[in-house]
Amino acid sequence: MKKIISTLIVMLFCMAGLLAQTDSAISESETITEGKIPTDPNVKVGKLSNGLTYYLRNNGKPEDKVELRLVVNAGSIMESDRQLGLAHFMEHMNFNGTKNFKKNDLVDYLQSIGVKFGADLNAYTSFDETVYILPIPSDDPEKLEKGFQILEDWAHNTTLSEEAIDGERGVVLEELRLRLGADERMQKVYLPKMMYGSRYADRLPIGTKENLENFSYDDVRHYYKTWYRPDLMAVVAVGDLDIETMEKKIQEHFSGIKKSDNPKKRESYELPNHEETLIAIASDKEAAFSQVQVMYKDHFEAPTLTTIGDYRDRLVKNLFSTLINNRLDELRNSANPPFVFGFSSYGGTFARTKNAYQSFAMTSPEGQLNGLKAILEENERVKRFGFQEAEFERAKKSLLAQLEKQYNDRDKLESERIVGEYINNYLENAPIPGIEWEFDMTKQLLPDIKLKEISDLINAFLHDDNRVIVITGPEKEGLTQVTEEQVRELLEKLETSEIAKYEDEAVRSELLETLPEPGSITDKPTNETLGTTTLILSNGATVTYKKTDFKNDEVLFKAFSPGGTSLYSDEELKATTFANNGLAEAGIGGLSLTDMNKFLSGKIVMVNPSIRGFSENFSGSAAPKDLETLFQMIHLYFTALNKDKEAFNSFITKQKSFLGNLMANPQFYFQDQLGKIRNEGNPRYTGFPTIEKMDASDYDLAYAKYQERFADAGDFHYYLVGNLDEEKVAEYAEKYLASLPGKQSNEKYIPTKFRSKDEYQKHVIKRGEDPKSNVSITWIEEMPYDSKTEMAIAALGEVLSIKLIEKLREEEGGVYGVGARGSLSKISYSSMTFSINFPCGPENVDKLVAAALAEVEKIKNEGVTPEDMTKVKETYLVKYKEDLKTNKFWIDNLLEADQEDKDANAILNFVEKLADLKAEDLQEVAKKYLDEKYFLGILMPETE
Incomplete structure (x- = not known):
């Protein structure tokens, strides 16, 4: 079963902490903020007499399917010392025999109705919860009934036979084995400091090998009896089924579960405060990547969002995250990037009860201290100078654009993407007002949010106490490890160091400064069977599109032309393979990557060119309103890809940092070696990227070959699928695609000559x-x-x-x-x-x-x-x-x-x-x- 434990990436989206508002003036916006966040009228929330909560919503995408979830508000944090790993083990046991499904019968039955084990049927155990995932057909009464029966069996009818328990020990021990390695060893060093003084430090859901091998049958049975009970459960049902039917099924299957006579209190475990800064430095010879992290834990418990004022506070924090991460992206794309990737955010930690502001970076093995300095300095820069108005305006545009996309697609959202918010509402009281309310309220609140209050957040985020710094990375000959003394010295120097104010450079308002002379459409055949239309352009190119209503705010784009690197010589191939991905880092039309990011603020659009083994390609997507920008970007990737050695060197630096210790990881090494063996004698095999290969990359040659591969735009076939305005597609195709050079080259790729050995x-x-x-x-x-x-x-x-x-x-x-x-x-x-x-x-x-x-x-x-x-x-x-x-x-x-x-x-x-x-x-x-x-x-x- 897959595990979902809070990770750093997830924290980007968990902006749940709140600050008290201090402005005493009563304005119209403050009157609004006094109201309560409503519950989305599309969802029905109810509770049975035994305490079980349920969430129901009719949703027609996809058709004839309902997503079921059984949510248990108990995870590994509830285990006794004798039960380490048994919350997760119990999750496994629910697939190994219940009252109505003998061992293996459950999986066997679900596979027979098209529910795939692992991909569809699944579950996860975290510190604080266990969640079971079951999608079932909703158009067959028998299948629907069995689906709810399975959910009920998980809740209180697991058999937990001795034979089944012993049979599953080996599977769970193999799952534990998978986790062994550098990351697991380093986690043992930093987790006790990150979760200092709390139960979370020694309750990892996977448990321990010793306990998994030796726990008694009664230990797991006791866990099940204690924590699998209706007052700690919720059932979520979202799908193509009327609410009345879903509610009746829940009442039939779950009302009969008895309350516990003497229920054990479900404790909420705290993450205690500490006065000092804790520093954890962990290294391992098999560590593939180097990372640094700074964590500023709140002094107070994480509050819940209940009022519109709370929602406004979250908006402010979301804007802060966008602003600081835009700056970190600029650093990442600078001439001498201090990290491969970096971000900062305010949100949850492993503990439900505590939020934190965190800054994170992935660095080179040698660049950990420099990467740590960079993220600390960006926080300090904001503290001293705040953000700027132009940055603020871009952040607001981006936030609104994302919300607008969600709003426009509100009736086309898949059920599996809806259930999560109801799970979070049950477990953590997260609000569920619905996208209609969020989009409307955000538009009302944004004009009154001031730049200063966003900038001032940093003063509450940063503090010397309750701070944890984590540094992890490789351990190898010639590499000097960062010391705690160096970290503390860096923290001290930061307070008095000179830090320049951020300079925000404006970008032009138009992507294309000179519009091209349009070409024309010479033919327009259709395929009635597939519902596609093809535009034959005057330069020889073809554009095939299919108008759909699957999403209201989505257009997908792809294109290809035969050839690719198969037309390169062996020497050209090896000199350019690892350079090709860095070509687009220079930007287009005279705009750098940073300029492009600024220009695209508020737009939902992306285009990526690539050169593969047998074709040159484009991929991308856009909101319908930004379709012209997509066509303009395609045009510029043909005609005006910037050549910028500094940007390319920045790409190479980041790649080398990422690759610095990759082969120390046994799995990467294994795949690399197998590739070499299989391709013995293949003159065109390039293998895994390495620092040496990145250094040997020829930018000038790669750029020249790109120009060659994209010289004939008439050799491309473009595809567009989505909510298209057909007149606009024709207009943009003539203006931005048919205007490109067409040389009638009609190239074909060269098939591979090499063959693997046909032998054992x-x-x-x-x-x-x-x-x-x-x-x-x-x-x-x-x-x-x-x-x-x-x-x-x-x-x-x-x-x-x-x-x-x-x-x-x-x-x-x-x-x-x-x-x-x-x-x-x-x-x-x-x-x-x-x-x-x-x-x-x-x-x-x-x-x-x-x-x-x-x-x-x-x-x-x-x-x-x-x-x-x-x-x-x-x-x-x-x-x-x-x-x-x-x-x-x-x-x-x-x-x-x-x-x-x-x-x-x-x-x-x-x-x-x-x-x-x-x-x-x-x-x-x-x-x-x-x-x-x-x-x-x-x-x-x-x-x-």
Whole structure:
């Protein structure tokens, strides 16, 4: 089961702390702020007599599906010393036998109705909660009933048999094994200081190996009985189903759960204050990345948002975050960037009861102190000089643009994206007013928010006490570790150091200073079957678009032209491969990356050019209102990509910082070595990026080759899918695309000449000190392309994944996760790739490899069971039905059909093709291609 524990990235969006307002003047806006934040009228919130809370909402996207969640307000923080890891273990046990579903029956049934284990059916355990995730069909009464029955069983009908408990120990221990490594070892150093004096420091949800191996059956049963009770539970149901039916189901299934006679108090554990600054410095020889973090914990408990004034305070803090992070982005894109990535935010911590202002940066191994200095100085700069008006205006535009997009798409939001806010409302009293109210209230409140009150927040955020500084990174020869003395010296010097005021440079108001001479549309064929229109442009280019109503505020864009780096010489390829991603760092049309970010404030638009192995490409997206800007950016990427060696060097510096110790991580090293072995003798293999390869990158050559690859705009096929104004598409296509040079080059890519060895190979790679291994089994076969074979290969991967989970995880208890995947591609030559991958203990490698291959042989000899074919077909049908209503599905498949010369109309023939797919087709593919000539790669620890 996946884990969701608060992370630094999540903190960006958890702006829940509040400051008291001090202005005593009574204004109209202050009268507004005295009101209460309402509850969205679209959601029904209720409570049963036994204390269980429920949230219900009718939502039609996707059709015929309802998202169910069982939320338990108890996690690892509630465990006794004898129960370490058992909150998470209990989560596992709910999939291993209940009153109405015997062991494995639950997963088996859900797979049969198209609910995929792991991808759809899932759960997570955190410090403070456990949440179960179950999407089910809503158009079938029987399936709907069983879905609610499963949720009820999780709540109070888990059997917890001794056999099932012992069988799951191995799976959870394998999950724990996955977590072993540098990050886990360093966390043991810094977590006790980050969560100083609190229970959170020693209640990680995964628990301990010792306890997972030795806990008694009664220990886990006691946890279940104590904390799985209705007054600590909520059921969330959001989907394509009327509220009355959902409410009736909840009453039928959950009203009968009895209250506890003597319920144990659900404690709220504090994060105590401390007077000093705590510093944690942790290093590890296997650490791949270097990071620094400063955490200023509040002195007071995290309050809840209840009034409009509270909401206004959150807006102020959101604006602060946008402003400070815009400055950090500018630093990141500077000539000598002090970090690879950096951000600051005010929000939650691991503890519900405490918020904090935090600044974070990822640095080079040698640049930790410099990165720490940079984020501290930016905070100090704000403290001394505040923000500026132009910055403030851009931040407001950006905030409103994002809210407007959410508002415009309010009736097209997927149910799985809605349930989270109701979960947070139950667990943390987070407000749920709905996007209509938020958008309207934000527009009312923004004009009255002053720049000074945003700037002044920093005075409350920064303090010497309750502060924690965490530094983590590699440990290797020649690298001098940062010391606590150096950190404290830096903190002292900061108070008296000279810091310049931030200078905000204005940017021009127009992206294109000179409009191009328009071209024309010479033809406009349509495909009635697919609902697409193609514009043939005067320069030879084609624009295919499909107008949809799947989202109100979304247009997706892609484009390609055949060729790519396949047309480079071997020497050119190696000199430019790792430079290509840095070309766009220079900006376009004379605007730097920082200038572009400023110009695009308030716009929802992005365009990214790229050069791949067999094509040059564009990808992007825009809100309909910003579609012209998207076309303008495409035009400039063809005609006016800046050449800026300083910007490129900044990119190289960041890449080298990121890559500085990458190969110390055993998993990265394993993949790198396998790639080298498979490509032995391949003159065009470039492999993983390294510092040496980045240093050898030839910017001038890469830029020249970019100009060459994008010289013929008439060789491109552009795709647009979304809420399009067709007249605007035609207008912009003529103005910004047809005006580009078309040379009728009609280039084709050059197919790869290299072929992997068609023979059995076994390679054992030794790396790492932890008792953990990884297995990769791969078949690569050159073969003719056939769409039916392509489907059979992919379906075989799905079936084999089911069998491997049953055998290696459920029966052997030897893995946490295992999967198989098969694909057939026409680029650059028609070939199949089929793989099996899983992590495990070193002592189990041979046994599990044999077991995995035995499952392959079983399919070859005995075929695929009707039950497994039903599972895979149903999963495919459910996904296809949903995919048909997404812009991403259409743009990906339209482009792929063109790029791989497939029949685009086949997009709509999937159901018929799937119906024709037989178990014998999968068996034939297995027999024909999964032979003894496979590549076996095994990662083993160095001690083995």
